[in-house]
Amino acid sequence: MLELNVQTIAFLIFAILSLGGALGVVTSRNLIHGALYLIVSLFGGAGFFVLLSAPFIAVVQVLVYIGAIAILIIFAVMLTRSMTGMRELFNRQWWLSAIVGILLFLLLAIAVILPVWGANGSKPNLPVADQVATTQDLGVALVDGNQYVLPFEVASLLLTGAMIGAIVIARDTED
């Protein structure tokens, strides 16, 4: 069943990192600590991508989530000094986020469990994918007319819109 090789050990380490980090995010009272735990958790996630032989996604995870989004979160938290000294673990919307969290967990659990033990029967030897996709495949897939060019363009349009919106909001009205 579960043999103890390098991959399993690495998986365990990454699992501990991502789950422990996630626990730290929700239990730490200091928001900066929470943000740093988030980075640990995201790092574990990047490790999973390496184990799944998707190095491009792993590196993008580090670059975008740790290098940009987490830094942005820390920046925002630090600039709002009052938020670093929070003493409450829960706010008034805790039940709403609990419902959302549980629903999301159920959705993911079903999505993972169903293909393995579901209607298609158990196929423990089924490979994750027939071929390991390279970065080139990914690049082609994003601009190929038959594949993901439309979602890609819509996403970039959305990001451009968001950027313009941010500039408009941040702009001095006096200018």
Added chain:
Amino acid sequence: MQATCVDVIETLAPCLTAGGLDPGIAQFLSILIGVALVGLFPLVLVILLIWLERKIAARVQDRWGPNRVGPFGLFQNLADAVKLIIKEDITPAGADRLIYNLAPIVAVLSTILIWAAVPFSPVHIGADLGIGLLYFVAVSSIGTLSVMMAGWASNNKYALLGSFRVVAQLVSYEIPLVLALLVPVLLTGSMGMQDLVRAQQGMWFIVPGFVSAVIFYISNLAETGRAPFDMIEAESELVAGYNIEYSGMKFGLFMANEFMHAFTANLLFSVIFLGGWSGPLANQVPVLGFVWLMVKTFIVYIPSLILRATIPRVRIDQMMSFNWKFLVPIAIVNVIMIAFLLQIIKAIGWLPEPGNTNFFAHVPMAIILLVGNLALIAAVVTMLRNAGRRERQAEPVPASDDERAIVAVH
């Protein structure tokens, strides 16, 4: 990995196996030695780098520099390192202990991890990732994190302010850096470091990608906090910056990291734009490739030292507007232009097939791209001249000191 033993430097693992060692252990040993060498080399090199920097800065300022300890003052930095180690290790009151102690380690880590993907010779590379360039960008973004951690955990307002400025600088200059890196990737068709070097065996990318090489060099100076962009240690404005509360070896780690990072940035410049290890006989004698790489790196590293000793520091607002209003637009136009020209070259059929090491096969493509680069430079210079002329004709109203102070704060 080749199975035959040629010599100890190129193929260590098969040689150990031939000496009667278990293949698994031989493999493990060779990897362990490789990791130790790649990890320790920058740390040892940094002692020499600091000596070199002090000597060159001294010559620029008409001084001798360190000249008492050892020949040419070579051991001055060893003495300084001993001093740093035996200094009292102070943790400021109210500091966040764990993060405070972790920050210098993360800083050094972010630099040494880059070395894992640097191709030293045709056969020596820590890990030839298919996404080597992206790995470099991702790992150096961890360095930003260490600045943030140090600034916040010190419980000092100056440190926090300093780290804000540094992070704003590092995050901003990452954009032209990455945009400049896109040009070599376009020319190679791969992000792997070894592919990048092999594609330059015919012609170095500094010729077809001149503008992006310049942009990469400038944004590297800013990323490593050197020369006119050394906001990281603006001692005249912010006492010191994010590392103000650090003392002893923890400060030493930050300082060593600064020098290491600057050298690493120039190492990558020579890998990406100056052909890395490629040079005469490098394919036959891999060790020679390492020598070529070091020679090229020092050729680009030493001007950055002279630059640092010569140019005054720019103001933060000047630095930011230089990035966002000058470097980023040029980098974007440059990428679009190179991609467009490459498609034209491909349509004409002048694109040399990958792996062609003949210099003359690359000449037609390089000429077209170089002309494109020069046209871009000419356009930029013309626009700058026109903007300057408009500014002069507009009769500038002399700004009062208060106004200037407000601008500086923003």
